[in-house]
Amino acid sequence: MPVARPAPVARPILEELAARWSPRAIAPDRPVPHSAVLTVLEAARWAPSSGNAQPWRYVLYDEEVSQERDLARATLKGGNAWARVAPVLLLSTVAKNWPGSDEPNPMALHDVGAASMALSLQAFAEGLVVHQLAGFDREAMRRVAQLPAGIDPVTLVALGYPGEIGDLPDKLQQRERGERARRPIGELAWRGTIDGPPVT
Numbered sequence: 001m002p003v004a005r006p007a008p009v010a011r012p013i014l015e016e017l018a019a020r021w022s023p024r025a026i027a028p029d030r031p032v033p034h035s036a037v038l039t040v041l042e043a044a045r046w047a048p049s050s051g052n053a054q055p056w057r058y059v060l061y062d063e064e065v066s067q068e069r070d071l072a073r074a075t076l077k078g079g080n081a082w083a084r085v086a087p088v089l090l091l092s093t094v095a096k097n098w099p100g101s102d103e104p105n106p107m108a109l110h111d112v113g114a115a116s117m118a119l120s121l122q123a124f125a126e127g128l129v130v131h132q133l134a135g136f137d138r139e140a141m142r143r144v145a146q147l148p149a150g151i152d153p154v155t156l157v158a159l160g161y162p163g164e165i166g167d168l169p170d171k172l173q174q175r176e177r178g179e180r181a182r183r184p185i186g187e188l189a190w191r192g193t194i195d196g197p198p199v200t
Contacts, residue, residue: 001127002162007180020124021180022131024172026160028085031063036126037088040159043122047115050107053099056115058157059145061089071144072156077135082168086158091141092116092132093151112154123159131158 003025007018041058049055061069072091073084083089094112098105116132123130133156141153165176186198 002124002129003165003176005180007182010185016121016125020121022120023129023162024082024131024176025163025165025168026083026086026129026131026158027163028087028160030087030161032088032128032159032161034062036123036128037062037159039126040119040123040128040130044115044119047111047118049111049114050105051098053095053105053108053111055095055105055108056112057093057095057151059091059093061091062087068144072141075137075140075144076133076156077137080133080135080156082172083131083133083156083158085163086129086160088159090119090157090159091145092154092157093145093147094154096150096152109154116155116157119157127161129158129160129162132156133158 002021002023004019005021007021009018037060044056044058045054047056061072063069069089072089076083092112092115094108096104096108120130120132136153136156138153141156145153147153165173168176186200189199190196191199
């Protein structure tokens with residue numbers, strides 16, 4: 001399992017939610033079985049979906065497509081160079097329109113986020129490291145994945161088994177070991193209007 005860093009929650013929540021975090025230390029030489037990849041994708045498959053549109057699409061990069069995986073790794077920006085050792089990358093993408101329509105689906109990105117959260121929770125439960133990455137060249141990744149019009153890249157997902165924190169750059173080691181923090185509920189939720197009284 002990844003290093004335990006339970007969230008310092010203000011109220012009791014599901015253990016799986018409090019335990020889940022996004023490690024960066026990934027074992028470069030420990031492959032992820034295809035069965036585990038299928039399991040995390042199955043979790044994503046059953047995420048909530050507005051109108052059951054299921055706008056998420058994932059493109060898999062593993063040892064079976066090592067050339068394409070190298071191209072996907074090369075799109076990662078400098079701050080995410082640590083993720084280039086991940087044995088598996090998944091590109092999450094979004095179908096922007098309702099199925100069979102030119103009408104935009106305003107819930108599409110929300111639904112992709114729900115699917116990726118389901119994927120992340122399942123991966124963590126399987127003892128895998130999973131980290132969603134926004135720092136990549138989207139246009140280059142679009143070309144690597146050969147995405148058609150109407151399908152946009154959202155995140156690259158690094159997937160693997162826990163590695164050695166000491167193999168990360170010093171700055172990232174500090175982040176891996178640092179205290180987890182989130183804004184308090186009163187800075188995230190308000191009554192009636194966005195500038196109404198905070199929920200406490």
